[in-house]
Amino acid sequence: MSFADLYTSGEHRRNLAHFAALATLASIDGELSIEEKNMLDRFATKLDITKSEFEEVMKKENKYPIDASHDAEKRLERLFDFFRIIYTDHGIDNEEMILVKKYAIGMGFTGEKADKVIERSIEIFGGKIDFDDYLYLVNH
Numbered sequence: 001m002s003f004a005d006l007y008t009s010g011e012h013r014r015n016l017a018h019f020a021a022l023a024t025l026a027s028i029d030g031e032l033s034i035e036e037k038n039m040l041d042r043f044a045t046k047l048d049i050t051k052s053e054f055e056e057v058m059k060k061e062n063k064y065p066i067d068a069s070h071d072a073e074k075r076l077e078r079l080f081d082f083f084r085i086i087y088t089d090h091g092i093d094n095e096e097m098i099l100v101k102k103y104a105i106g107m108g109f110t111g112e113k114a115d116k117v118i119e120r121s122i123e124i125f126g127g128k129i130d131f132d133d134y135l136y137l138v139n140h
Contacts, residue, residue: 015047018082020057025102027058039095046088075107079117087125 022043026036044054082103086092092100097118104114123129129137 012048014081015085016049016053016057018078018085019043019047019049019053021106022099022103023057025099025106035095039099043085046085070108075104075109076117078107079104079121083121083125091126092122 019040023040026032026040032040040054040058043049049057079100082100086096086100100118101111101114104118105111109117123133124137
């Protein structure tokens with residue numbers, strides 16, 4: 001197995017872990033709504049989740065916990081990954097907003113901190129940052 005194969009499979013495992021956590025969050029209140037199912041289908045496509053992986057994750061007996069970390073940088077890294085996934089189609093919709101907040105809280109952010117981090121992340125990923133912030137990001 002080449003180094004490139006290890007990287008790809010590691011990246012895919014991380015994508016699958018993200019997807020499994022999202023599926024668990026979406027189904028936490030019981031049955032999936034049509035909107036939740038459609039959203040999970042979109043995430044599965046974005047994350048390159050196979051049909052068999054999707055079906056395995058969605059089994060009722062499979063509940064995958066969000067790996068909450070005490071390390072703030074690690075939580076931000078996971079949230080960053082999540083926003084990269086969301087913004088592959090250049091935007092965030094209402095269902096994704098609800099899910100990203102649940103995800104952030106599940107990772108250990110308080111509700112208030114989750115709101116601030118999400119708002120700032122949307123500004124950054126949506127290209128809506130002001131020049132001072134841009135300058136700071138480019139220079140650091």
